[in-house]
Amino acid sequence: MYERRQLGPAIKFPTKSDLVALIQLVEAKKVTPVIDRTYPVRSTADAVAYVGGGHAKGTVVINV
Numbered sequence: 001m002y003e004r005r006q007l008g009p010a011i012k013f014p015t016k017s018d019l020v021a022l023i024q025l026v027e028a029k030k031v032t033p034v035i036d037r038t039y040p041v042r043s044t045a046d047a048v049a050y051v052g053g054g055h056a057k058g059t060v061v062i063n064v
Helices: 016-027 041-052
Strands: 035-040 059-063
Touching: 035 041, 041 059
Parallel strands: 035 059
Antiparallel strands: none
16 A cells, blocks of 8 residues: 655744744643654754654654
8 A cells, every 4th residue: 555645844833923822832831842853964864764654753853
């Protein structure tokens, strides 16, 4: 069976007002961001493979 996955954009809140609202929720501890793993930029291929393999349980961050 063929399964298609698409990586989401790095910024999920495209407007400033959305980002401000998110910051307020995080600061009020109503939302907790979940970072699964971080990778250095040189390991981007590994990060993409990890997400593509369906292993990510939260956001995967690439440090630039």
